[in-house]
Amino acid sequence: MTSDTPARRRARVFSRRRGAPSRARRRLGAAVRMIAALALAGGVYTAFAPGAFAEDTVQLSAVAQEGKALYDTSCITCHGRDGQGVEGRGPSLIGVGSASVEFQVGTGRMPMTRQEAQAEQKPPQFDDAQTEQLAQYVQELGGGPELPEGPLVEDIKTNPDALARGGELFRVNCTSCHGFGGGGGALSSGKFAPGLHDATAEQLYAAMLTGPQNMPVFGDNQLTPDQKKQIITYIQLQLQQEKDPGxxxxxxxxxxxxxxxxxxxxxxxxxxxxxxxxxxxx
The missing domain is CATH 1.20.5 (Single alpha-helices involved in coiled-coils or other helix-helix interfaces)
Known part of the structure; x- marks a missing residue:
């Protein structure tokens, strides 16, 4: 076994002293590389940031611009500039989509005359064209659910099972609040489920899609678009048109x-x- 002589100990100490500057240089080099990487990232962000901010300025379509003019005179007091909402007055409209606007405005529930337990249906203050303009503005402002194109009522001649399936889906998903005959019913805290006897196909689909007030949202994972149409078919062809046996x-x-x-x-x-x-x- 080699003895640990004083000369060997001095050599080890000298070696450690020579290695210390090497570690310091490595740490300094790592710090320099980190600063260079941050400077490069900052430069890239500075170069591309103006374009990103320019994209944030949404270019509205002609229909949406008409809707914005209506919004600024009738809705901005409660829902704020650019639909951001006003605390204690109205919620944000970002993400609610055109379907929600077409239901709330088309049924006269909005604008509300006063804050109460539930917005009741009343004669609408905007015609169909103005409602479409408001809906398009909110859609382009923040996106959200939209009504599908095409008919919302199934043709029972080509799809004879739609009426029966719609009735089954209605009884499972809707009767607990709206009643078996679609006459509506009372809920808690002064709220109620409205009757369905004068609801249009667009209003029914928008209500299922957006879940207004106390109604749950029936997304496409709960009820597919075809199932929604079958429910609408049952409501319109059975509950609204058939004579009441009572x-x-x-x-x-x-x-x-x-x-x-x-x-x-x-x-x-x-x-x-x-x-x-x-x-x-x-």
């Missing part, structure tokens, strides 16, 4: 229950008075 005084399409009850009560009352009249005569 007659004039109905209980939400439960059948002739009200007529039977009225006949029973009136008949019993007539029998009682007839019995009393006969007893009085005798």
């Amino acid at each position: 007659g004039l005084f109905n209980l939400g399409r439960y059948g002739p229950s009200t007529e039977g009850m009225a006949i029973f009560l009136v008949g019993i009352t007539l029998l009682v008075f007839t019995s009393l009249w006969i007893a009085g005569k005798s």
Whole structure:
């Protein structure tokens, strides 16, 4: 075994002292490379940043520009500049899409006259063309769900099963709030599910797509576009057009229950008075 002589110890110390500057140089070199990389990244960002900011300025279509003019005079007070929303007044419109605007504005729910539990349907303040302009402006402003092109009601001649499938889907997904006959129903805290007897196909599809107020959103992963159309087909061809079997005084399409009850009560009352009249005569 080689002995650890004083000369060897001095040689090891001298070697460590000579290695120290080498490590310092490596650290300095790493720091220089890091600074150079940051400077390069900053230069690239500076070169391309003006183009990126220029792209943020959205070039609106002619229809959207008309919608912006309407928005600036009727909606900006509650929803803010560029649809960013105003705290305590109205939510942001970024990402709600044209479908939400066509439902809310087309049914007169927006603009709201006052803050309350639920925006009720009323005569719309904008015609169809103006509603389309507002919807296009919001769509180009922040994107979001859009109504599909083409008919929203299935042709039962070419697709005879659409009505039956739509009825099944309606009973599973809609009756808990809107009732079996589509007459609507009360919810909690002063809210309610509206009736469906005067709803258009576009309004029905937009409501399923956007989930206004208390209604859940039925995205394409919950209900496919074809299933949405089948539900609309059932509502429009069955609930809206077919005669109510309950007659004039109905209980939400439960059948002739009200007529039977009225006949029973009136008949019993007539029998009682007839019995009393006969007893009085005798």
